[in-house]
Amino acid sequence: MRHLLLASRFVAYLPLRLALPLGGTATDRDIRRQLQPRLDLALPTSYTSAELVRVLAHRPFRSIFYGRLRSSGVAHRLLAGGLSFFYRGEPALFITCEDIGPGLMLMHGFATIITAERIGTDCQIAQQVTIGYDDRGSPPVLGDRVRVGANAVVLGPITVGDDAVVGAGAVVVRDVPAGAVVGGVPARVLEGAADRFSAARREP
Numbered sequence: 001m002r003h004l005l006l007a008s009r010f011v012a013y014l015p016l017r018l019a020l021p022l023g024g025t026a027t028d029r030d031i032r033r034q035l036q037p038r039l040d041l042a043l044p045t046s047y048t049s050a051e052l053v054r055v056l057a058h059r060p061f062r063s064i065f066y067g068r069l070r071s072s073g074v075a076h077r078l079l080a081g082g083l084s085f086f087y088r089g090e091p092a093l094f095i096t097c098e099d100i101g102p103g104l105m106l107m108h109g110f111a112t113i114i115t116a117e118r119i120g121t122d123c124q125i126a127q128q129v130t131i132g133y134d135d136r137g138s139p140p141v142l143g144d145r146v147r148v149g150a151n152a153v154v155l156g157p158i159t160v161g162d163d164a165v166v167g168a169g170a171v172v173v174r175d176v177p178a179g180a181v182v183g184g185v186p187a188r189v190l191e192g193a194a195d196r197f198s199a200a201r202r203e204p
């Protein structure tokens with residue numbers, strides 16, 4: 001019964017699967033990152049049909065994929081519109097960014113607004129996050145491997161450096177140094193937190 005269910009879902013997602021190559025290597029890395037969200041562990045070199053079906057069923061992943069298609073020309077934009085009619089993305093997730101690096105991973109995506117100048121490689125963004133403009137007129141830039149926790153707010157023409165961590169509930173309106181962990185309202189660098197965070201991730 002389980003194999004029959006998997007086969008039926010695999011067939012049901014056929015149009016979406018056929019469109020995946022249009023996302024290029026970035027979408028392939030999105031899939032692998034969805035399967036392995038821990039940035040300190042190696043990405044899987046391959047994945048099974050069951051794993052692919054699990055990723056395709058994840059609505060935030062679909063939203064990322066449609067975002068990539070929409071930034072690739074009129075034909076791809078029309079395709080994204082057609083696919084999203086049958087395979088809905090996350091309805092409470094809004095992504096506006098023309099430069100999204102490969103390996104973007106949205107933990108849940110619910111009630112999240114992402115308006116960024118650039119999103120780097122292998123970034124992770126949790127639920128109920130707001131990334132966008134303020135009265136200074138430009139959206140943020142996220143570096144590579146940036147992690148943004150639940151309910152965080154990142155606003156304005158600022159840069160969140162590579163490997164930085166924005167803690168849950170933080171309100172970030174200033175640049176975040178590479179490798180820093182920030183938290184609070186307004187957010188500030190939490191001294192020593194980066195080492196504790198790295199040690200916690202290495203624990204089994």
